[in-house]
Structure formats: structure tokens, C-alpha cells
Amino acid sequence: MNFPSKIVENAVNHLSSLPGIGKKTALRLVLHLLKRNKQQVVKFGEAFIELIEKINYCEKCYTISDTNTCEVCNDSKRDHLTICVVEDIRVMMAIENTSQYKGLYHVLGGLISPLDGIGPNDLKISELTQRIETENIQEVIFALSTTMEGDTTNYYLFKVLEKLNVKISSIARGIAIGDEIEYADEITLGAAISSRTPYSE
Amino acid sequence: MNFPSKIVENAVNHLSSLPGIGKKTALRLVLHLLKRNKQQVVKFGEAFIELIEKINYCEKCYTISDTNTCEVCNDSKRDHLTICVVEDIRVMMAIENTSQYKGLYHVLGGLISPLDGIGPNDLKISELTQRIETENIQEVIFALSTTMEGDTTNYYLFKVLEKLNVKISSIARGIAIGDEIEYADEITLGAAISSRTPYSE
Numbered sequence: 001m002n003f004p005s006k007i008v009e010n011a012v013n014h015l016s017s018l019p020g021i022g023k024k025t026a027l028r029l030v031l032h033l034l035k036r037n038k039q040q041v042v043k044f045g046e047a048f049i050e051l052i053e054k055i056n057y058c059e060k061c062y063t064i065s066d067t068n069t070c071e072v073c074n075d076s077k078r079d080h081l082t083i084c085v086v087e088d089i090r091v092m093m094a095i096e097n098t099s100q101y102k103g104l105y106h107v108l109g110g111l112i113s114p115l116d117g118i119g120p121n122d123l124k125i126s127e128l129t130q131r132i133e134t135e136n137i138q139e140v141i142f143a144l145s146t147t148m149e150g151d152t153t154n155y156y157l158f159k160v161l162e163k164l165n166v167k168i169s170s171i172a173r174g175i176a177i178g179d180e181i182e183y184a185d186e187i188t189l190g191a192a193i194s195s196r197t198p199y200s201e
Numbered sequence: 202m203n204f205p206s207k208i209v210e211n212a213v214n215h216l217s218s219l220p221g222i223g224k225k226t227a228l229r230l231v232l233h234l235l236k237r238n239k240q241q242v243v244k245f246g247e248a249f250i251e252l253i254e255k256i257n258y259c260e261k262c263y264t265i266s267d268t269n270t271c272e273v274c275n276d277s278k279r280d281h282l283t284i285c286v287v288e289d290i291r292v293m294m295a296i297e298n299t300s301q302y303k304g305l306y307h308v309l310g311g312l313i314s315p316l317d318g319i320g321p322n323d324l325k326i327s328e329l330t331q332r333i334e335t336e337n338i339q340e341v342i343f344a345l346s347t348t349m350e351g352d353t354t355n356y357y358l359f360k361v362l363e364k365l366n367v368k369i370s371s372i373a374r375g376i377a378i379g380d381e382i383e384y385a386d387e388i389t390l391g392a393a394i395s396s397r398t399p400y401s402e
Contacts, residue, residue, distance in 0.1 A: 001294065004272060005265045008290075011252040014245045018230045024291075024383070029219045031289055033249065034256060034265075035311075041253035044215045048246035051212040051231065052239050064206045064235075071205060088232055089205065090225075096203065110236075182225070 001027075060131070062107040062124045064089050072096075072105060079103040081138040084193075085128065085157065087111050087150070090182045091143060098190035103141070106131065111149035112156055120156055128157075132166050139167040141196055145180050158199050169196040202228075261332070263308040263325045265290050273297075273306060280304040282339040285394075286329065286358065288312050288351070291383045292344060299391035304342070307332065312350035313357055321357055329358075333367050342397055343371040346382050359400050370397040 001023055003009035008030055015026035033041050057063065058070035061083075065071070072078060082103030086092045092105050108123040131137060140161060144150035154170060161168055172195040181189065202224055204210035209231055216227035234242050258264065259271035262284075266272070273279060283304030287293050293306050309324040332338060341362060345351035355371060362369055373396040382390065 002297065004290065004294070005256075005267050007252055007255050007267060008265055011248045014248040017245075019233055020226070021230075025221070027291055029221075030252065031291065032220055033252065036253075038253050042250050044218075045246040045249035045253075047212045047215040048234065048249075049243050051208055051234065052237075052242035052246075054208050055206075055235060064209055066206050066208060089209075090228060090232065093202065093205070 057107075061105045062109060062127065063092055063105060077102075081136065082141065083128070083131065083137050083139070084141045084143050086143050087145060087153075087181075091145075094182045094184070094186075094189060095143060095193065098186045098193065100190035100193045103139075108144075108153070111144065111147075112153045113149045123153075125157065125160060129160060129164065132161070132164050137166055139169065141193070142168070142170040142199065143181065143193070146178065147180070154199075168199040170199050171196050258308075262306045263310060263328065264293055264306060278303075282337065283342065284329070284332065284338050284340070285342045285344050287344050288346060288354075288382075292346075295383045295385070295387075295390060296344060296394065299387045299394065301391035301394045304340075309345075309354070312345065312348075313354045314350045324354075326358065326361060330361060330365065333362070333365050338367055340368040340370065342394070343369070343400065344382065344394070345371075347380065355400075369400040371400050372397050 001012075003012065008027075011030045011033075012023060012026040015021055015029055016023045021029075033044065056065055056068070058065040058068070058073055060069050060073040063070050063072070067074075079102050083106045084095065084101060084103055085106045085108060086095070087108055087110060089107060092107060095101050095105075106124065106128050108125065108128075110118050110123055112118060112120055112123065128140075132140065142154050142157060144153050158168060172192040184192075202213075204213065209228075212231045212234075213224060213227040216222055216230055217224045222230075234245065257266055257269070259266040259269070259274055261270050261274040264271050264273070268275075280303050284307045285296065285302060285304055286307045286309060287296070288309055288311060290308060293308060296302050296306075307325065307329050309326065309329075311319050311324055313319060313321055313324065329341075333341065343355050343358060345354050359369060373393040385393075
């Protein structure tokens with residue numbers, strides 16, 4: 001595409017760098033932005049700068065949080081002896097929406113994916129074992145997507161955690177294989193948490 | 202959706218304000234951005250601030266241009282007696298890609314759309330009549346999408362321009378009714394420009 005303006009081209013290139021957004025869609029979105037008033041677009045841009053400059057992660061469970069420890073970790077009414085291991089904040093938000101789980105979380109920050117160059121050391125796995133040992137955790141629930149990467153991570157985590165004195169379970173595979181957890185309906189997801197099964201190879 | 206972080210929620214709300222992007226997609230894109238390094242995301246945000254602060258329109262044809270008058274208007278080899286009327290820069294870029302047109306453009310900045318509150322006075326129509334009169338324009342080609350809004354605008358423009366001493370044509374309707382011009386393939390679009398037909402009601 002030959003752009004008549006470097007400024008537009010730059011904005012289009014940034015938008016189309018996002019997954020699922022092509023150049024034509026990006027140009028459509030940029031022209032849409034240009035029809036707004038200046039202050040709105042400035043705020044649009046500033047939202048991303050603020051995002052990356054002020055983003056903060058809970059120092060216990062590594063979820064995104066505006067405070068040092070997140071609301072869930074701070075909540076004394078929750079079960080502080082159970083940890084649910086999730087890929088990212090989206091899965092945590094989906095499980096919270098079911099109101100079926102009252103324990104804590106641990107956000108890995110991704111899944112093991114050799115194709116994308118993501119190994120166990122890129123995830124918060126050593127932090128998880130440390131939490132299990134220091135916080136006297138009784139049970140760890142794996143709530144990872146039933147994809148190749150999720151299964152790989154499940155298996156790796158099981159191998160690491162089976163040496164520790166902790167009960168390990170995985171949310172019930174009532175969710176169709178290949179589906180992503182965040183898109184499951186709340187009833188299926190809630191039932192899958194209630195009927196979790198002991199982890200077996 | 203209950204977001205654990207106001208900063209993330211703000212970024213998600215801004216992204217999902219764009220047409221075709223829902224909250225879940227926006228959250229996925231925001232988490233994608235958070236995996237990049239800080240400098241990249243700052244540049245991402247700055248691209249939109251620069252876009253709205255430095256955007257400039259050609260003072261002759263109202264296309265987006267980094268200079269006061271655009272490359273097309275400045276090109277002495279082009280036919281300065283013919284104007285092609287387009288909705289926005291996307292259509293202009295699509296026509297330029299066909300290499301079938303050597304005249305000038307006039308960018309309306311939208312189409313007449315009462316449902317969206319866009320009337321003739323919101324478009325660069327009086328600027329078009331002024332150009333036709335002062336620049337001694339011989340022919341005006343309408344290259345507007347074959348949608349309801351495009352047809353309405355075609356008709357309105359014809360009513361305004363028929364009083365002037367200028368030949369009026371419309372690109373051939375080889376393009377399927379209901380399709381948007383920017384997505385037409387170059388051959389169809391090029392042929393449609395070559396076989397333009399005199400405008401008739």
C-alpha cells in the first residue's frame with residue numbers, strides 16, 4: 001500500500017501490528033479516529049502509554065493489579081490454602097465471573113510453547129513452587145486451556161509439583177477439547193471447577 | 202466485565218470504541234501489547250497522538266497529505282482539467298493503484314448519510330464547486346461507493362453540478378451493487394474508470 005502520508009502510514013503500521021488486524025482494517029480504523037475530536041484521539045494514544053508505564057502486577061499471584069497485592073490476595077474471606085493456576089488475567093476474570101471459586105490464583109503469564117520460544121523459565125513457575133512451600137498451600141488447581149500448549153504446561157507443572165506435599169487437581173474437562181477457557185459459558189466453567197479431578201498422567 | 206485494573210480497563214475501553222472490536226478482542230490485544238517492550242508500546246500510543254496533532258489535508262483536494270498541497274495536485278504531468286470525486290483517502294489510494302487515472306481528485310470526507318447525521322454541509326461540496334469554477338475544470342468523475350449513501354451523494358452532487366458548465370460522469374457500475382469500492386480488485390476498478398458513463402438520473 002502506498003500511503004500519501006507518513007503519519008497515517010505510521011499509525012496504520014502500529015495498528016496492523018496487532019494480531020488479527022490487517023492493513024486495510026487498520027486504515028479504516030485510523031480514518032475513523034480522524035473523524036473524532038482531537039482530545040479524544042490524544043486520550044486514545046495516552047491510554048496505551050499509561051498502560052505500559054503504570055502497569056503493575058500483584059507481587060503474590062502476578063495478576064495485573066493497580067495495587068501491590070491484588071484484591072483477591074488481600075481478601076481475608078477467601079481460601080488462602082488453595083491456588084488456581086491460570087494462563088493470564090483473562091482466564092482469572094472468567095473464573096471470577098462464575099462465583100464458584102473462593103481460593104487464590106497464580107498467573108503464569110503464558111503457556112509453554114516451544115514454537116513461540118516460550119519455555120518454563122519464561123513463566124512464573126518457580127514463583128509458584130515457592131508460594132506452595134512458604135504459604136503452606138494444600139491444593140493446586142490447574143485451569144489451563146485444553147490446547148497443545150495447555151496440556152504441555154499441565155504436564156510440566158505436574159512433574160514439578162508432584163515432588164511437593166500438595167494435592168494437585170485439574171478443572172474437569174467438561175470443556176470441549178480445543179476450546180479456549182475464556183470463551184466457555186459460565187455454567188460449564190463453574191461446573192468444571194466444582195468437579196475437578198485428581199491429576200493423572 | 203469486571204477488570205482488576207483501571208489502567209487495563211481504560212485501554213480496553215479505548216480499543217473497543219473502534220468499530221468491529223469488542224471488549225474480549227480488545228482485552229486480548231491489550232494483553233498482547235503488554236508482552237512487548239515498553240518503548241514499543243510508548244511508540245504505539247504516540248503514533249495516534251502524532252496522527253491527530255500533525256494530520257494535514259491538501260488545501261486543494263482535501264486528501265490527507267504531509268505537505269500543504271498533495272503529490273497528485275503538485276504533479277504537473279497529470280491532467281489538471283479532470284477531477285475524480287471520492288469519499289475518502291482509501292478510495293483515492295485504490296484508484297491510484299489501478300494506474301488508470303491521470304487526473305486530480307477531490308476528497309469529500311464522507312458521504313451524505315442522514316442516519317449518521319451527515320448532511321451536504323459536512324462534506325467538501327462547496328469547495329468542489331468553487332474548484333470547478335476557478336480551475337476551469339472540464340470533467341468531473343464521480344467515484345462513490347454503490348451504496349445507499351453513495352447513490353444519495355451522487356444524486357445530490359449531480360443536482361448541484363449540472364448548473365455548472367462541466368461534463369459529469371460516473372465510474373461504470375461494473376462493480377457489484379452493495380460492494381465498497383476500496384475492496385474491488387484493481388482490474389475491475391480500472392475498467393470501471395475507463396468505461397465511465399455520462400451521469401443520468
